[in-house]
Amino acid sequence: MTVLTKKHMIRYNRGETRAAWICLLPSVIGLVCITYIPMIASFTLSLFNWNGLGEMKYIGLDNYIRLFTRDTKFYGSLLTTLEYACLSVIGSIIYSMIIAMLLNRKVPARGFFRAVFYLPYVLPVLAVYLGWKWLFDYNHGLFNYLIKLNGGTSVKFLDSSTMVTPSLALIAVWLSGNLIVIFLAGLQNVPRTYHEAAEIDGANAWHRFWKITIPCMTPIIFYNLLMSLVTNLQVITPALSLTQGGPGTGSYFMCYMLYTQAFKSHKYGYGSAIAVILFLIIAVFTGILFATSKGWIFYEGDEKE
């Protein structure tokens, strides 16, 4: 047997490395050109004043100062975004977990139900929002019709600046089919032996859920929480298609504010500053999640403390 000398290994590796780079090149080019360069451009643009057609004027941190001191809608937008993210993330996780638990059991037509709950995720989003708009409509909507039928007064779901964010969060919860599928996969990975052992020891279903299922699912919950949080902090579609940020600033999410400031009011620098702040907020939340994760995530194979 030939001993693999260092010379052999270099030649062996160089050919493989080159092949690897060639395969990776399209992805890397895409990543750099479509993600990193625009990101850096955006950071830079936030220090300028530009309306798209005219000259770019350097103004330093003026955009940020204006956002934090003189913009009447910024703090409202921030709170609305956080409220939406909170409600939709917590709502989706709880809802998806419950549905996944139900779908994990041997119910008749299980395949059909799995498809039904996953379906909202694959439907065209705009069509979904238009459909829900009619459900929520104050004058002719189904929900208000049912409420009035039972003797109540119409509720302003999308027409009240306090109710609009919870209403949109409800739609987001309904749309969380992808989380159900991931939870289902996680549930099926919980070793049956744990459950059987616990049953023998006299644990009831609730105990088993809290002491076995949830700890085994913590990595999945962490993943879903992270993905859901990052996505929902960047919410824009319901504002664009349904509420146009309204009523008032009830659904004036930060991404939507970014869009209107940059593209509708032709203030690209200002919009970029909002984007940078949103980026930092998401980074902070992600950092917190990761930093606290060791305290509550249980990985199989970890040594017990």
Place this chain on the structure above:
Amino acid sequence: MKKLLAIVLCLALMLPVIALAEGDGRVHITYSFWGDQTEFESVQKVLDEYNQMQDKVFVEPMQIPNEQYTETLVNYAIADQLPDCGMVNENSVLFFARNGVMADVSDMYAGEELQPMDCITFKDDGTPVGYSSCNEILIMYYNKDMFDAAGEPYPSADKPYTWDEFVEVAKRLTFDEAGKHPGEDGFNPEKIVQYGAFVNNWTWQMEVWALSNGGAWFSDDGKQCLINSPEAIESIQKVADLALVEHVAPLNVIPEDNGVGVGIGSKTVAMTTDGTWRLGTDFPNLDINYGIAPLPMMKENVTLCTSGLTGVFKGKHQQEAYDFVKWYTREESNWESLVLTGIWLPKSEYFYKTEEGISKWLGNEKYPYNKDMETGKKVLVEYTMNNAKPACWYYTPNTQITTNEILFTALQSVWSGERTAEDVINEIYPDLCEAILID
């Protein structure tokens, strides 16, 4: 064998590319516009006519959805790929003009017999920078069957309702499931079956009510914001109160560009205010026995005139685009497809001031309001000539910020009843003043 097949296929794929590269020797220019399928077909017909009547220039259509029209044009401008000519959204005309994107068209109609009216000329600090392609005014549409059922006489074509009369008539035309009208004992605002009126609160149309009440949104030179005057504030509150207090209008908290659809077109509303283009775009498809009348007046009898501009952008084929736009915006070029269908009102004074001119469109049997020429003359011709004022974007810069962004968002709290117009206007007044100064 396989290799040969592959080569043959590749060559076959290249053939169309070669054919395209040959070209037809003409200068190709693009014309951008917004609109739905009906308007696309109308525009295509006119372009076909132009392309067939000469062989130097070929015009290609570029349809862009209305909601993203200006953003798309700005993106093209940044990439240096603007179409050669196209419609420009009213509230971006001054923005484009000030940033040097538009070609100079001030002498397009010099010496021409048909001059566009002054009220539809865009002015940057007094200098004309463009002309609307047509004229549109705001009028009131009403459902004749609903008026007949309530035993109400139709609104008069030359004497508009006062605001109080308008509210009273609307109350008589509003009723709930039990047939009760607003103000009567037992009236249930939760169970209204028919509404008397819908005043379109799509933001730019709200300016007419400030003018009607003796106020204004901006000064004539576009340099001052006057929306915080008591008259302007009161006009907004009065429109909101139609739904909130008088219960004669449906609640419409987040306005859309769909006054007729939300109002008379839903077949649950008797009167609606909206633009004259609805005569061609909406009413032919709605099976409603409708009439037209001037807008109700608060203190002054006034309406707003507006329309998009067809502009020439600076570029390689500026001259060809200029010639095309001059041809395209003559009433003749769009006579069948846009004027006679009711989508456009003519833009030259000749069609309003001379009997001959008026009869060419209003008197044509294809015109949607030909059945009642007397009313048509009063509501479409005389109303334009005597009472129409230009919308604020004809002379005020940055209306895409003031109207579409600031006012649109802020007024929603007024429409929902959460805040009063006075609170909201006073809060956003500094933002509005600053917006019209931005360069």
